[in-house]
Amino acid sequence: MDTMTKLEILAGAAKYDVSCSSSGVSRNNQGGIGNAKSFGICHAWSSDGRCISLLKILLSNDCIYDCRYCVNRRSNDIRRASFLPQELADLTIQFYRRNYIEGLFLSAAVEISPDYTMEKIILVLTLLRREYSFQGYIHVKVIPGADPALIQQAGLLADRMSVNIEQPTEQSLQLLAPQKKLPVLYASMAQLKEQIQIHKEDRRHLRHAPRFVPAGQSTQMIVGASADSDLTILQTTQSLYQRFNMKRVYFSAYVPVNEDSRLPALATAPPLLREHRLYQSDWLLRFYHFKAEEILDPVQAYLDTELDPKTAWAIRHLELFPVEINRASYEELLRIPGIGPKSAQRIISQRRVAAVSVDELKKLGAVFKRAQYFVTCKGVYPGHHPLDPMTIRRIMVPEPPTVQLSLF
Amino acid sequence: MDYLYDGSFEGLLTCIYYHYYREKASGIYQQEYYQPALMTDSTEVITDPMLAARVSTAIEQKISKTSLDLVYRVFVSSAANKEFLILHYLRWGFRLGAKVDLYYSHPDVYPLQKIAHKVTAEVHRFLGLLRFADAGNFLYAVLSPDHYILPLIADHFADRLAGERWIIHDRKRDLAVVYDGHHAAEDSARYQRQWYITDFPHPGPLLFTQKEQYYQKLWQLYFDKIGIESRCNPRLQAQFVPYRYRGDLVEFKPIFIKNDG
Numbered sequence: 001m002d003t004m005t006k007l008e009i010l011a012g013a014a015k016y017d018v019s020c021s022s023s024g025v026s027r028n029n030q031g032g033i034g035n036a037k038s039f040g041i042c043h044a045w046s047s048d049g050r051c052i053s054l055l056k057i058l059l060s061n062d063c064i065y066d067c068r069y070c071v072n073r074r075s076n077d078i079r080r081a082s083f084l085p086q087e088l089a090d091l092t093i094q095f096y097r098r099n100y101i102e103g104l105f106l107s108a109a110v111e112i113s114p115d116y117t118m119e120k121i122i123l124v125l126t127l128l129r130r131e132y133s134f135q136g137y138i139h140v141k142v143i144p145g146a147d148p149a150l151i152q153q154a155g156l157l158a159d160r161m162s163v164n165i166e167q168p169t170e171q172s173l174q175l176l177a178p179q180k181k182l183p184v185l186y187a188s189m190a191q192l193k194e195q196i197q198i199h200k201e202d203r204r205h206l207r208h209a210p211r212f213v214p215a216g217q218s219t220q221m222i223v224g225a226s227a228d229s230d231l232t233i234l235q236t237t238q239s240l241y242q243r244f245n246m247k248r249v250y251f252s253a254y255v256p257v258n259e260d261s262r263l264p265a266l267a268t269a270p271p272l273l274r275e276h277r278l279y280q281s282d283w284l285l286r287f288y289h290f291k292a293e294e295i296l297d298p299v300q301a302y303l304d305t306e307l308d309p310k311t312a313w314a315i316r317h318l319e320l321f322p323v324e325i326n327r328a329s330y331e332e333l334l335r336i337p338g339i340g341p342k343s344a345q346r347i348i349s350q351r352r353v354a355a356v357s358v359d360e361l362k363k364l365g366a367v368f369k370r371a372q373y374f375v376t377c378k379g380v381y382p383g384h385h386p387l388d389p390m391t392i393r394r395i396m397v398p399e400p401p402t403v404q405l406s407l408f
Numbered sequence: 409m410d411y412l413y414d415g416s417f418e419g420l421l422t423c424i425y426y427h428y429y430r431e432k433a434s435g436i437y438q439q440e441y442y443q444p445a446l447m448t449d450s451t452e453v454i455t456d457p458m459l460a461a462r463v464s465t466a467i468e469q470k471i472s473k474t475s476l477d478l479v480y481r482v483f484v485s486s487a488a489n490k491e492f493l494i495l496h497y498l499r500w501g502f503r504l505g506a507k508v509d510l511y512y513s514h515p516d517v518y519p520l521q522k523i524a525h526k527v528t529a530e531v532h533r534f535l536g537l538l539r540f541a542d543a544g545n546f547l548y549a550v551l552s553p554d555h556y557i558l559p560l561i562a563d564h565f566a567d568r569l570a571g572e573r574w575i576i577h578d579r580k581r582d583l584a585v586v587y588d589g590h591h592a593a594e595d596s597a598r599y600q601r602q603w604y605i606t607d608f609p610h611p612g613p614l615l616f617t618q619k620e621q622y623y624q625k626l627w628q629l630y631f632d633k634i635g636i637e638s639r640c641n642p643r644l645q646a647q648f649v650p651y652r653y654r655g656d657l658v659e660f661k662p663i664f665i666k667n668d669g
Contacts, residue, residue: 007626011633029567037564042648043536044659047635049644053536056634094623097547097569098540100658136568255638270638346512353510363513 024215032133054105063109103137172226216247338371418460584608
């Protein structure tokens with residue numbers, strides 16, 4: 001099989017993986033090819049609007065597992081292919097020097113056994129790092145159930161590693177991916193967390209101590225394949241951040257690929273809006289100091305589809321508003337819809353020299369369309385409507401597009 | 409008095425120097441584009457690197473390093489009245505010192521912040537959207553950026569592709585960054601960042617190797633396969649890759665031949 005056919009099969013098989021970030025590590029070129037930038041660089045955007053930063057590809061799609069939601073599961077009758085390590089390393093370098101990509105995101109189906117697959121992955125990484133002196137970004141997926149010694153070895157070569165948690169609860173994982181065990185996944189995450197900490201500590205004392213997964217670990221879960229609520233998903237997400245110092249938890253709206261009684265029907269559209277709202281909430285957890293329990297509660301376990309989670313929260317807590325821009329603390333500013341970390345920072349630095357007026361609020365980067373109902377500037381309330389939940393909701397929810405009535 | 413400079417950053421800084429030590433400037437203009445006015449005198453300023461260096465040090469020390477960076481980013485922009493904006497910003501900056509950066513929304517500061525932000529965004533965008541093609545013994549990339557960003561992206565590629573020879577060609581301005589990593593590699597002291605910018609009017613027909621076409625095809629294939637059909641969203645895609653950039657991007661070129669293996 002030629003490289004072109006392999007690329008076709010194995011790129012198509014990797015597209016459901018979400019993460020493509022190349023951020024979190026900074027490294028200069030020391031006499032080879034490539035470097036890494038902590039801010040990350042996107043190189044292209046595919047037809048679905050998702051960014052392409054890394055060459056996201058499977059080493060092989062020949063899987064011994066039979067996860068129900070997955071295209072590559074054993075019982076599917078599809079074309080199978082595997083890259084030779086040399087072939088893939090060469091492809092990566094050739095794409096990289098043309099500036100198509102920022103690095104490699106290598107994942108693989110479980111071929112023969114988890115250890116066999118992990119060893120093959122390590123072979124590719126070793127080739128890239130040692131033979132080609134490649135210093136670009138490498139993200140590696142941990143094959144669940146692989147030996148800790150192999151994970152350790154891969155971690156010394158990669159920039160980021162990820163163990164996919166796949167489902168928000170153990171029951172859903174049991175149901176949909178019976179061969180994967182949650183405790184095993186958690187054990188790998190814990191190992192990564194511990195090793196990252198140890199190596200970071202070492203580097204504080206020894207400048208040349210090896211780096212271990214310097215860009216941290218991430219994970220991803222599928223949304224909409226099981227019946228779990230948004231609250232459950234956010235609570236799991238929150239605990240992943242707390243327990244394993246995750247850099248990111250990714251969500252992927254489930255795209256039906258297999259016919260199965262336990263899964264949504266094949267014609268179901270992927271729940272893109274739900275995914276979007278979950279990501280907004282994820283941002284609230286990471287950058288806005290929110291708790292999952294503030295965003296949702298057992299009574300209201302699903303996110304508002306009409307409003308973003310922060311606005312929805314603010315409307316539920318109108319007793320806290322309006323907030324005076326010139327007196328509020330950073331934490332209070334962050335809670336105002338339409339104000340983010342950057343504009344909050346600007347407000348704080350500018351008001352050290354001059355009070356912020358309504359007009360200036362717009363210039364400082366606040367989204368005035370949302371912020372106006374929740375703030376006062378020098379005592380002036382810019383929103384022209386009374387501050388009550390029904391009114392604000394009515395104003396902020398975009399009107400549904402008008403549709404020509406059908407005659408019949 | 410209107411000061412006319414040669415279009416270089418040093419030239420602009422020299423004008424700033426004369427503004428303080430000779431005669432107040434009513435305006436600073438690039439000589440090429442200057443339209444003489446009836447009531448104001450104008451004088452041609454000869455760029456003096458020594459004076460320019462003094463001004464740049466003064467900005468760094470009396471205002472701040474970020475301030476100098478801001479001024480430079482505005483200078484490389486294609487904003488029409490950038491010299492005027494820079495002059496007013498610096499007048500205020502020299503009065504206030506480092507504090508000037510706190511006045512984000514001040515009328516003398518905010519326009520610069522906005523322009524600099526656009527330049528920064530374009531620089532970042534092209535770190536990703538630039539495409540090299542292998543022309544046999546060097547890599548060649550072409551772009552048509554809104555702003556003069558070549559000096560701001562060159563360091564990045566000189567580090568990343570340190571061992572290669574490459575040319576990045578700004579088609580709009582007929583300029584190019586040239587870097588030769590083959591010779592640099594022999595001498596490790598000179599290993600890093602020996603690039604220069606040169607006039608580059610007509611590149612002539614470039615001959616790409618068979619291998620180049622093969623990798624372009626592979627990339628187009630990959631690009632096609634990585635999108636999820638049921639999430640197809642061309643509007644979102646256009647937000648990130650505006651149509652005006654697509655002519656230079658391999659993945660949007662129509663030489664793709666479907667591989668049905």
